[in-house]
Amino acid sequence: MTAKLLRLIAASLLLSIALPSWAQDEKNGAEDKKEEEKPKSIAELTKDSEAFEGLFTLYRDTKTGKTHLLISEDQLGKEYIYWMQVANGVLDAGYFKGAYGPSGIIELRRNFNTVEIWKKNTNFWFDPDNPLSRASSANITDALVAVLEISGEDKDGGRVLTDADKLFASEALVQVTPSPNPNPEAAKEPSFSLGKLDEKKTRILNLRSYPQNTDVEVEYVFNNPTPVVQGSQAVTDSRYISVRMMHSFIEVPKNDFVPRRDDPRVGFFSGQVTDLTSNAAAPFRDHVNRWHLVKKDPSAAMSEPVEPITWWIENTTPLEWRDLIRDAALDWNRSFEKIGFKDAIVVKVQPDDADWDAGDIRYNVLRWTSSPNPPFGGYGPSFTNPRTGQIIGADIMLEYSFMGRFLRSRGKLQDPTAGQDLALWSAFEPEMGGHYCSLGAGLQANTMFARAAADSLYGLDDELDQRLVHDTMHYLILHEMGHTLGMNHNMKATQLLTPDEAFSTDNLADGLLAGSIMDYPAVNFAPTREQQGLYYSVVPGPYDDWFVEYGYSQALDDPAAEEQRLEAILARSTEPQLAFGNDADDMRSPGAGIDPRVNIYDMSSDSIGYASQQMTLFQDALDRLPENYPAQGKSYQETVEAVTVMLALWGRSAAVTSRWIGGVYVDRAMVGQPGASAPFRPVSRARQQNAMQVLAEQVFAPGAIHISPELLQHTAPRRRGFNHFGQTEDPKIHDAVLNIQKGVLDHLLNPVVMKRITDSGAYGNTYSLADMMGDLTGAIFNADARGDIDSFRQNLQVEYVQRLAKMARGNGGQHTATSAAVFELEQVADLLDGRRGGDRSTQAHVAHLEMIIDRALSADV
Secondary structure (H helix, E strand, O other): OOHHHHHHHHHHHHHHHHHHHHHHHHHHHHHHHHHHHOOOOHHHHOOOEEEEOOOOEEEEEOOOOOEEEEEOHHHOOOEEEEEEEEEEOOHHHOOOOOOEEEEEEEEEEEEOOEEEEEEOOOOEEOOOOOHHHHHOOOOOOOEEEEEEEEEEEEOOOOEEEEEOHHHHOOOOOOOOOOOOOOOHHHHHOOOOOOOEEOOOOOEEEEEEEOOOEEEEEEEEEEEOOOOOOOOOOOOOOOOEEEEEEEEEEEEOOOOOOOOOEOOOOOOEOEEOOEEOOOOOOOOEOOEEOEOOOOEOOOOOOOEOEOOOEEEEEOOOOOHHHHHHHHHHHHOOHHHHHOOOEOOOEEEEEOOOOOOOOOOOOOOEEEEEEOOOOOOOOEEOOEEEOOOOOEEEEEEEEEEHHHHOOOOOOOOOOOOOOHHHHHHHHHOOOOOHHHOOOOHHHHHHHHHHHHHHHHHHHOOOOHHHHHHHHHHHHHHHHHHHHHHHOOEOOOOOHHHOOOHHHHOOOOHHHHOOOOOOOOOOEOOOOOOOOOOOOOOOOOOOOHHHHHHHHHHHOOOOOOHHHHHHHHHHHHHHHHOHHHOOOOOOOOOOOOOOOOOOOOOOOEOOOOHHHHHHHHHHHHHHHHHHHHHHOOOOOOOOHHHHHHHHHHHHHHHHHHHHHHOOOOOEEEOOOOOOOOOOOOOEEEOOHHHHHHHHHHHHHHHHOOOOOOOOHHHHOOOOOOOOOOOOOOOOOOOOHHHHHHHHHHHHHHHHOOHHHHHHHHHHHHHOOOOOHHHHHHHHHHHHHHHHOOOOOOHHHHHHHHHHHHHHHHHHOOOOOOHHHHHHHHHHHHHHHHHHOOOOOOOHHHHHHHHHHHHHHHHHHOOOO
């Protein structure tokens, strides 16, 4: 046997001896690996975690901060309410403390080793008895917003553990990063940007869980390494912006709450639901938003509720205002007493040692803040069960600044951009996204005007000042509380009284100036100290009582009888004191809305006459302002603020007046309802001409808006560092006056308004587009057809002719408007033809106008 063969035999024997050992080792390793891969129990995964038990149980690892969400078997396939609130933010980024975000219905579904979170679509209804209900999911999709991996499971108990960090510390539940502006022109303008979400810095801050809700507070941190716009002083470092949000999962209420149908005649916030099994012209099953208010004793004429609507005054509220706020909130009980509820509203003060904060959704809180860039003076949101409209919770945010004397959120007379801000303000500032109440900003301007005008005209004493503060605060609380009861704005409510009735001290007794406290009224500032009555309504009005009756009166058990009862309440909508028109109809921006009675910052049944009287007051106050204002030793900053706010309110009054031209009255009564009129009725020719005459005399005429040289010399802002760097600090009075006039022209020459004037001629309007344009041209040119034209009128005339020139080119495709513009240009050309009078400035101005007109009418252009 060779040596080589012997070596092979020896190796084979060795291998045969070793194989069982290797196989055993491999087997043992596989078993060890299998043991290692075996899922850990929930107890093992959470042994180092703090538990937050409640509706959902949350665990937070005490070492790493990692968060888990525990889901029980009976919570799968069940609906919950999801709701989000901004816990804190920076207004530059579009977020502010207390802002309510989206709410909706979510459902948790298990899919093998994951849990899916779905947002449900609640916008449609199918009659379950109709065969079409079998197709209820056709072309209607729910949204799968998150998929959570199951990291632990107790099969015996049916519980699963999921990673909560991936759910809450992301944008799965709600979009935090704003979408880019789709308008390419707007995109060219640099704006403040959050940047990108920084996942490493974003973290879960607080966890709270109660029997009916689970709350998770998250700090979203954004990174923008090279910001173009730095933001305001409220932004510490524009590269790193934090927004704190509270996510809440809420148990769907289990009670006998019955949805109540919405109706266009009364202004509730509502949930829109369309019946896809109905062939009606209006297949709507919309329900109103309201609290679940039920009598303890349904048979009693007056009974306490089973559960009152309880409010807490936050302990941040200044002590001197707490009683006033409480009394204003409790005044809503007047309306509820009329339908048999005693103490429907209860108000308490949060103790200084309370173990809860205002962000806790279990408490409805009147909250107080003082922001560097206040987004509002007051804001009263609520959140609901989307299926039924039951209001579950609410807050009222109040800004300390709304009682101040400094217009922090507005441009100044010295700022070259202030004219634009002023025009927007005078033409009604838009609400944030159309959903936020901007009443407080208007009340601040009103208060500043009332104080400055009183000082100027007859001296503001302590009694009047205290009444002004009382009425203003009282009105704001009533208004924001109304929102939390489910109320829309009612911008038609100030039509209740005549001007003489408004300027009567008799209203001090009944507390009423308007049909509702849900309007944005002009401050009811009287021309003399002796005439000064209420500045604002201080009790709910007749419309508010009617609203409460429809929304909160106790229902009948019989559905048919209940429908008759509700219809009988709604049939009163044609009563003048119950007039209603909400934000969908108002005149905030040029061209918007059609009914001039649905307006903001107006007052009385003759809002044209009232506005004219107010403009006279503004002029009187401006003329006398240098005599008594500001006080000795004070900064001239007070003069700047006073002049700015008076011009802003002048612009408001001008805008209110302009809305009557081309206006159409709207009546939303049902067919055959007693007291109803045609749904659309054009404003009479006489009233439109009256509005044009007021504008001609108090907005367009030479010297209509006059500020004395002495006053202009004293509108000097207080120097503060280099804050006016890049701009000069002298008053830009020509810009300010022109922007008031432009605010009116923006409306009268708006394509929507011009089209409506023509269209309404087909159903009753006798003030034609040709009539309106002729009167407007006359108001702007006739007064100085001879002699010198002052610089203010030169600005106005050039602005008007430039607009006519643009219209004459056919922009917008409205042939009647184009024809009217061409004709008016020719009328102005005839007026200028052969004009040789006037000083050198006037001659230069005329040459300028002739050049614009020649170019506009040239065949080559």
